[in-house]
Amino acid sequence: MSMDGSIPKSSPNIRMAIDVGGTFTDIFVLDGDGTxxxxxxxxxxxxxxAVMNGAEAAGVDWADVELFTHGTTTATNALITRNFKxxxxxxxxxxxxxxxxxxxxxxxxxxxxxxxTPPYVRRRDRFAVTERIDYRGKIVKPxxxxxxxxxxxxxxxxxxxxxxVCFINAYIxxxxxxxxxxxxxxVLGDDIAITTSHETHPEIFEDDRFSTTVANTxxxxxxxxxARDLAKRxxxxxxxxxxxxxxSGGGVMTPASxxxxxxxxxxxGIAAGAIAxxxxxxxxxxxxxxxxxxxxxxxxxxxxxxxxxxxxxxWEVDWGHPxxxxxxxxxxxxxxxxxxxxxDKAGSLRNGPQSAGSVPGPACYAAGGxxxxxxxxxxxxxxxxxxxxxxxxxxDREAAITxxxxxxxxxxxxIVQASLATLRVANANMADAVRxxxxxxxxxxxxxxxxxxxxxxxxxxxxxxxxxxIPAVVIPPNPGVTSAVGCMLVDIxxxxxxxxxxEAADVETTEIETAFKDIEIEGRxxxxxxxxxxxxxxxxxxxxxxxxxQWRSLAVPVxxxxxxxxxxxxTFHEEYEKAHNFRREDFPIEIYRLTVRAIxxxxxxxxxxxxxxxxxxxxxxxxxxxxxxxxxxxxxxNIYDRDDLPAGLTIExxxxxxxxxxxxxxPPNSTAYIDEWLNIQIKLGAE
Numbered sequence: 102m103s104m105d106g107s108i109p110k111s112s113p114n115i116r117m118a119i120d121v122g123g124t125f126t127d128i129f130v131l132d133g134d135g136t137x138x139x140x141x142x143x144x145x146x147x148x149x150x151a152v153m154n155g156a157e158a159a160g161v162d163w164a165d166v167e168l169f170t171h172g173t174t175t176a177t178n179a180l181i182t183r184n185f186k187x188x189x190x191x192x193x194x195x196x197x198x199x200x201x202x203x204x205x206x207x208x209x210x211x212x213x214x215x216x217x218t219p220p221y222v223r224r225r226d227r228f229a230v231t232e233r234i235d236y237r238g239k240i241v242k243p244x245x246x247x248x249x250x251x252x253x254x255x256x257x258x259x260x261x262x263x264x265x266v267c268f269i270n271a272y273i274x275x276x277x278x279x280x281x282x283x284x285x286x287x288v289l290g291d292d293i294a295i296t297t298s299h300e301t302h303p304e305i306f307e308d309d310r311f312s313t314t315v316a317n318t319x320x321x322x323x324x325x326x327x328a329r330d331l332a333k334r335x336x337x338x339x340x341x342x343x344x345x346x347x348x349s350g351g352g353v354m355t356p357a358s359x360x361x362x363x364x365x366x367x368x369x370g371i372a373a374g375a376i377a378x379x380x381x382x383x384x385x386x387x388x389x390x391x392x393x394x395x396x397x398x399x400x401x402x403x404x405x406x407x408x409x410x411x412x413x414x415x416w417e418v419d420w421g422h423p424x425x426x427x428x429x430x431x432x433x434x435x436x437x438x439x440x441x442x443x444x445d446k447a448g449s450l451r452n453g454p455q456s457a458g459s460v461p462g463p464a465c466y467a468a469g470g471x472x473x474x475x476x477x478x479x480x481x482x483x484x485x486x487x488x489x490x491x492x493x494x495x496x497d498r499e500a501a502i503t504x505x506x507x508x509x510x511x512x513x514x515x516i517v518q519a520s521l522a523t524l525r526v527a528n529a530n531m532a533d534a535v536r537x538x539x540x541x542x543x544x545x546x547x548x549x550x551x552x553x554x555x556x557x558x559x560x561x562x563x564x565x566x567x568x569x570x571i572p573a574v575v576i577p578p579n580p581g582v583t584s585a586v587g588c589m590l591v592d593i594x595x596x597x598x599x600x601x602x603x604e605a606a607d608v609e610t611t612e613i614e615t616a617f618k619d620i621e622i623e624g625r626x627x628x629x630x631x632x633x634x635x636x637x638x639x640x641x642x643x644x645x646x647x648x649x650x651q652w653r654s655l656a657v658p659v660x661x662x663x664x665x666x667x668x669x670x671x672t673f674h675e676e677y678e679k680a681h682n683f684r685r686e687d688f689p690i691e692i693y694r695l696t697v698r699a700i701x702x703x704x705x706x707x708x709x710x711x712x713x714x715x716x717x718x719x720x721x722x723x724x725x726x727x728x729x730x731x732x733x734x735x736x737x738x739n740i741y742d743r744d745d746l747p748a749g750l751t752i753e754x755x756x757x758x759x760x761x762x763x764x765x766x767x768p769p770n771s772t773a774y775i776d777e778w779l780n781i782q783i784k785l786g787a788e
Contacts, residue, residue, distance in 0.1 A: 115165050116706055118588040119155050120172035120347075120370055124397065124459045126151040127582040128159045129589065135709035139582045141762065148175055149331050153338070164339030168704060170588040172347040172373045175327055176320050176366040180418040183221070186262040186322045190222045190315060191252055191281060193269040194229040199311050200422075208420045218419045221319050222265070228252045230281070238274035249281055253288035263294035265318035267311040272600055275299030294321035294360075301362075302425050304694075305600055306652075309415065313364065313425045320363035328356030343632060345593065345703065347373050349428035351410060352594025353703070355631045365426045367418055370584055372429040375403035375410055377587030378552035381577045383408065384708075384778045387550040390575075391535055393565065394584065395558040398456040400436040400531050403429060404538050404549070411538070414656070427596045427696075434534045438476040438557040439463055442508050442523040450512060452526040464504035467497040473508050475527050477501035478520035479560055483727035483735065484757060484766050517728055517735075525730070528561055532568045543679035546571050554583035559758075559765035559781075564730060567768070567785055576781040581762025593701035595627045598694055605646065605670055605690040610663050616695055617642055617663075624699025633701030645694035646673045648685065654693040655680065710777045713749035717775075720745070722759075729755060729768050736769065743781075750775045 114133035119126060121144055130138040140159040145151040152171065156163065179185065192199070200220035209215050230249050233242035256264060264285055271278045278297040285295050298314040332344050345353035349368035359366060371394070378392025382405065392403040404411050411430040415423045435454020439462060443451050452475070461469035463476040479485040480501050487496045502516055509519035539546050546569040553562025554577050562574045577583045597620050601613070621640050628638050642661065645654040646669070657672045670690050678684040721739035728735045736755050743760035746752075751774050754767040758781065767773045770786035 114167050115161065116168040116170075116589060116704075117156065117159070117161055117166050118170045118172070118585045119152050120373060120582070120585040120588055121148045121151050121174055122370060122396075122584075126155045127585040128155040129579070129582050129585040130159050130161055131589070131706045131708070135707070137578070137708070139579045139585075139762065141581065148173055149327070149334055152331065153334060156338075162339065163335055164341075166340050167342065168345070168589075169335065169340060169342070170345045170347060170353055170591075171331070172369045172584065172588045173327075173366060174370055176324060176363060177368065177370075177418060179320060179323050180221075180316070180367055185221065185319045187260060188222055188226065188263045188265070188315075188319050188322070189256050189259070189261045190227045190265040190267060190311075190318070191249075191285075192227065192229055192267045192311070193233065194231050196267075196269050196307065196311075197224070197227050197229045199267075199308055200227070200315065203308050203312070203421050206421075217421045221315050221419075221422060226259075226261075228255070232268060232277045234268070234270045234274050234277060236270055236273065238270070240274070240276070244277045244280055246280070246284065249284045250288065253285050256285070257289050261289075261293065262322040263296065263318045264289070265296050265298070265311075265314045267298040267307075267314050269307055271297070271299040272303040272305055272310060294318065294325065296321065303598060303600060304425060305602075309423055309425045312423050316367070316422065316424050317362065317364040320367070321360060324363035324366060325360045328359045332356050347588045347591065348594075349416070349426060350412075350594055350596055351376055351429045352591050352700070353588070354593060354595070358595070358627065358631055362426070364424050367424060368416060368428050368431070371401045371431045371433065373587035374401055374554070374584040375405075375429045375431055375587070376590055377577070377583045378403060378554065379405040379408070379410055380587070380590050381554075381575055381583070381778075381780060382550050382552050385550065385575050385776060385780055385782055387573075387575070389544075389549040391539060391546065391549045391551050391571070393531065393535075393551060393553045393558050393562060394555040395531070395553070395561060396437050396555045397439045397557070398435065398437040398458060399433050399454075400534070400555075400558075402432045402434075402531070402534050402538055404542075404544065406544065411542070412656070427698075430538070432534050432538050434530060436475075436527055436530050436534075438479075438560075439474050440527060441472045441474055442478070442505075442519075442526070443472070444508070444511050448511070450508070450522055450526050452523060452530060463501070465496040465498065465501040467495075467500050471504055473501070473504040473519075473523065475523065475557070475561075477504055478523040479764075481505055481516055481520040482524075483725050483738070484560060485764055486725065486740070486759065521728065521730060524561070524564070528564045528568060531561065532565050535565070535569055543682060550575055552577070554580040554763075556581050556763050559763045561766075563766060563768050563771060563783055563785060566783075572785060574783040574785065576763075576765050576783070578779040579762060580760075580765075589706050592703050593628065593631050593633055595624055595699045596696055597621075597624045597627070597699060598696045601692050601695045603692050604649070605666050605692055608666065608692060610665065613644075613666075613692075613695070614663060617697060620695060620697040621699070624697050628699050628701045631701060637702045639700045639702065641698040641700065643696040643698070644669055644692055645696065646670070646690050647693055648677075649689040649691050651691075656694075656696060708778060711748040711779055713777055714747045715749070717747045717749035717751075719747065719750050719752075721756075725757065727755060727757060732769070746775050746779075748775050748777050748779060 382390030440453035
């Protein structure tokens with residue numbers, strides 16, 4: 102950014118990542134000469150408008166862009182708001198209500214009267230047809246084609262935009278689903294999206310398979326035009342390469358693949374933040390990292406061990422409606438800068454998940470908000486000044502005090518004590534979430550570094566790390582747009598699975614090798630459709646295993662050529678013990694499923710190092726009285742501008758570092774170091 106605050110025009114051969122959020126759209130640009138530029142623009146009702154506005158705000162000419170990656174909340178918002186086009190489902194007679202029955206569980210097991218969220222497809226839009234295939238793939242009852250044509254006629258009359266075909270046991274034999282899809286296409290036309298369960302998620306459990314297929318189906322009519330229009334508008338502006346859309350599995354895919362696997366975009370943005378946290382930890386020499394992405398409303402927490410992110414094969418936007426595409430495992434809680442401080446019926450102080458949001462926002466925004474929030478607490482304690490975003494946003498400290506006084510009066514605390522208590526509760530909530538993703542999974546937080554980013558993450562990162570005895574915190578160079586950086590760091594990726602139900606002790610390695618090669622053929626075909634060259638393709642193999650009799654499985658990586666199953670079984674025991682604090686090596690192991698991750702390698706950005714300055718120094722831009730936990734009075738604290746901090750600089754706490762998109766708090770008895778990548782590395786001492 103230039104001295105007058107404007108962003109200079111781009112140079113040729115640049116890479117750009119744009120992450121569209123609910124409130125703001127983040128833009129990260131890497132020029133061919135290594136220059137980094139960031140920008141933020143308000144999100145729009147049509148997210149593509151925000152993408153184009155973001156490129157303009159960053160001074161980017163689309164003709165100069167060689168690689169564009171994009172994270173979007175379009176799919177997530179559609180599931181949350183249930184703003185769908187008319188869709189239908191065709192299933193086997195007798196299985197019309199699988200979507201409502203699910204696993205027969207409740208979100209709150211103690212509330213027998215609480216209704217679960219309704220299925221995405223209404224019952225009247227779910228049709229049943231006679232057909233049956235047994236568990237071995239043998240046809241027991243042929244498809245009633247006369248009934249199938251009648252269903253297609255009714256659906257055409259209703260004007261549906263997509264149809265999910267979900268037959269029982271289709272995972273082992275998809276012949277009937279394919280025929281049903283042919284009939285639907287014949288009657289409804291090629292413009293109607295037809296999704297079959299055996300192609301979407303070949304899974305033995307019908308509720309998971311049906312739910313994933315339905316989610317994919319309802320999103321197809323939304324993602325298809327979105328991806329097509331985005332590609333057209335960028336192309337019309339001069340971009341001549343594929344748009345790469347970030348998906349939940351920690352990779353990207355082209356618009357052509359997004360149209361077929363639309364539900365993979367339903368966790369796009371939060372996965373990008375997890376990728377970025379692992380990357381910046383690696384730059385600082387850490388292979389174990391916990392990512393804390395704290396924004397205005399929520400905090401997303403992820404974990405990487407030995408350089409690998411934790412993954413899950415089941416997640417959901419609405420409880421009870423799982424999406425079973427592989428995804429980076431991220432835990433989201435209602436804790437952000439706008440989280441409201443309130444008292445429960447017992448008079449105990451709580452924080453969130455209620456949020457003031459961006460409208461009206463925290464009380465200090467002076468935009469109509471009257472409830473005390475974390476941002477109000479931070480401004481009262483002096484951790485945040487009276488200006489944000491380089492002076493573009495003015496904050497009203499008196500309004501924050503008025504709001505916080507209601508909390509203080511209820512608890513018989515003064516303003517400072519009430520503010521400190523508010524942050525204690527907020528930090529405890531986030532620390533508990535970190536414990537669930539670390540300690541509860543067999544990981545010791547003391548073996549990890551905390552990567553804090555998002556608009557509010559650097560404000561709270563050091564306090565959360567101290568509560569968990571995490572020794573170090575990393576703050577990336579541009580915390581507010583770190584998720585956009587994550588979109589730029591990944592490859593084209595497809596996860597292809599196949600059921601393989603056999604005991605590990607009985608399976609022949611030649612048999613499993615043949616099955617893997619068949620799966621790799623499909624993975625290679627998907628990459629070819631994405632325009633990936635053969636020399637840019639790589640394939641990773643995973644075997645899902647479980648103890649005999651269990652229904653949950655655990656995926657373990659295996660080499661390209663399996664000589665023996667003993668190593669895979671040993672890895673399974675180790676990973677199972679980490680996940681469940683239990684192992685039983687004398688018990689038979691079953692193979693459940695095989696997975697191939699087909700990867701199309703894309704060019705990665707190369708972030709330039711900055712020369713470490715010998716005896717680097719920086720002059721504070723001022724001082725402020727700041728309250729910290731464990732102190733009996735406010736401390737006179739140096740305030741720095743991050744743009745003025747050279748690589749090699751060491752800052753002794755307490756200190757506060759301001760920048761355009763965030764504020765970093767360095768508490769007493771801690772030291773901050775600016776490394777050659779311009780990360781802030783904070784080493785924590787005792788509180």
